[in-house]
Amino acid sequence: MVTMQQIADRCGVSRGTVDRALHHKEGVREEVAERIRAAAREMGYISNRLVMQQTQQWKIGVVLHSGHSPFVQMLCELFESFSERALIPNITVIVRAMQDMDVQHQLTLIDELVTTEHIDGLALMPLANTLVRDKINTLSEKQGIPVVTFNTDITDANRIAYVGADNIATGRAAAALLGMVMQGHGSVLPILGQRSGHYADSQRFTGFSTEMAESFPNIRVLHPECSFLDESLSERIAMRAIQSDSELRGIYLTSAGREGVYRAVHAADRSEKLHIVVHDITEGNIKMVKNGTVDFIIGQDVKTQGTLPIRLLYDYLERHQFPKERMNITDITVKFRCNV
Numbered sequence: 631m632v633t634m635q636q637i638a639d640r641c642g643v644s645r646g647t648v649d650r651a652l653h654h655k656e657g658v659r660e661e662v663a664e665r666i667r668a669a670a671r672e673m674g675y676i677s678n679r680l681v682m683q684q685t686q687q688w689k690i691g692v693v694l695h696s697g698h699s700p701f702v703q704m705l706c707e708l709f710e711s712f713s714e715r716a717l718i719p720n721i722t723v724i725v726r727a728m729q730d731m732d733v734q735h736q737l738t739l740i741d742e743l744v745t746t747e748h749i750d751g752l753a754l755m756p757l758a759n760t761l762v763r764d765k766i767n768t769l770s771e772k773q774g775i776p777v778v779t780f781n782t783d784i785t786d787a788n789r790i791a792y793v794g795a796d797n798i799a800t801g802r803a804a805a806a807l808l809g810m811v812m813q814g815h816g817s818v819l820p821i822l823g824q825r826s827g828h829y830a831d832s833q834r835f836t837g838f839s840t841e842m843a844e845s846f847p848n849i850r851v852l853h854p855e856c857s858f859l860d861e862s863l864s865e866r867i868a869m870r871a872i873q874s875d876s877e878l879r880g881i882y883l884t885s886a887g888r889e890g891v892y893r894a895v896h897a898a899d900r901s902e903k904l905h906i907v908v909h910d911i912t913e914g915n916i917k918m919v920k921n922g923t924v925d926f927i928i929g930q931d932v933k934t935q936g937t938l939p940i941r942l943l944y945d946y947l948e949r950h951q952f953p954k955e956r957m958n959i960t961d962i963t964v965k966f967r968c969n970v
Contacts, residue, residue: 632675640673641666654718654944660937664717688947689722690940691743694755694781695736696828697727698859699886700912701932702755705781708936709753717937718944724749731827733759740765744775751943754789755781758829763787776946778939778953781930782829790946791953793938795930795960797830801837801884803962804907807926808880809846811905816879818842819871820854821864823886834884834909850877857887865890872898880905888915892923911963916970927970931960 634652638645643666650656651663652670692709696702712723724747726739736757743749752769756762756779766787769775776790783792808818820838822831835854842851852871857864864887871878872894881891881904888908895904908915911929918924938958945951 632670632673634675637666637670637673637675641669664715667717686948687720687722688751688944689724689747689749690751690753690943691740691747691749692723692725692753692939693736693739693743694725694727695731695757696755696886697729699910700914701910701930702727704912704932705755705936708933709940712937712940718941720948721940721944723940731757731824733757733761733827737761737765740769744769744773749775750947751775752777753939753943754779756784756787756829757827758782758784758832759827776943778942780935780939784829791939791942791956791958793942793958793960794935795962797833798837798840800909800928800930800962801834801839802841803837803964804834804882804909804926804928805838805841806845807928807964808882808905808907809842809849811925812846812849812879814846815848817850817852817875817877818880818882819852819868819875819878820882820884821867821887821891822854822856822884823859825856825858828885830909831884838882838884849880852878857890859886861887861890861893863887863890865894867891868894869898872900872904878904880907882906883908885909888918892918895923911965916965919965919967919970922967925966927965929963929965931963934958934960 634645634648638648647658648666651658651666694702706725706727709723709725728735752775754777763784766777766789770777770788778791779789780793820835822835824831839851842849855867868891906924907926908924909928911927915927942953
């Protein structure tokens with residue numbers, strides 16, 4: 631019979647650390663806990679408590695929008711692999727990712743998870759709409775289904791917690807970086823992915839414009855354009871600005887439209903570098919940093935956003951523990967040519 635001490639000896643940790651890892655207690659780094667659980671499975675160890683936990687299976691639904699986005703695709707992979715990695719033995723995660731940003735589509739997916747899959751909790755990347763807020767309130771107040779929002783938030787909804795970036799702060803960070811490399815002068819073109827429906831776009835631009843006005847008053851922020859998730863349109867927008875504004879020295883992308891902008895910049899014949907700041911640490915953006923097209927990438931911690939919502943819902947359902955923090959703000963990270 632395999633004991634906890636044998637697992638501890640194999641992993642080079644204490645018996646107490648093994649106990650905390652196997653029973654999902656606090657105080658163990660996640661990578662260490664995963665290594666311990668993997669060793670326990672390989673050695674054939676199952677504790678009485680884990681057997682008891684497995685008798686109660688919890689179903690957690692996940693709904694995301696903007697499935698075309700590389701960042702959202704990374705989130706999907708983390709959520710979909712949660713059950714496979716057995717991070718929590720008695721959890722099943724059911725993911726629904728929509729390519730569009732249609733409110734009725736999101737509401738339909740939520741209803742499907744509730745009525746067909748009979749979910750116990752919901753992790754939601756909400757669209758910016760009062761109907762979505764009302765749906766969250768109905769789930770939590772009338773149907774007893776707890777909701778955690780992630781990536782974007784609806785602050786006046788009755789969700790138990792939010793996990794994600796402070797989008798206004800990330801916009802301010804983008805402005806600070808862009809203002810410095812532009813040396814405080816010239817004009818900058820903001821390009822948004824959507825004008826409505828996605829809180830991240832509007833909040834990032836709010837932070838960006840506020841920081842620019844406060845810290846770089848000599849930089850002219852042009853009227854924001856919107857790509858509407860259309861790469862060809864973003865390419866034309868960028869090319870038009872490059873050709874018509876001799877003072878243009880920077881472009882800020884709040885979300886979508888990156889590939890079109892990159893094409894326009896590569897096609898333009900400019901003697902002076904055009905500085906670009908984007909969001910999300912994806913392979914495509916890293917490539918553009920390496921070849922000198924993009925100056926800075928603002929990251930928002932995909933791993934935490936793709937795992938913590940499930941853990942918070944599990945603790946609420948299984949242990950009746952309300953999240954210690956309602957606002958779980960992920961770190962702002964910056965990638966540039968020296969650290970990609």
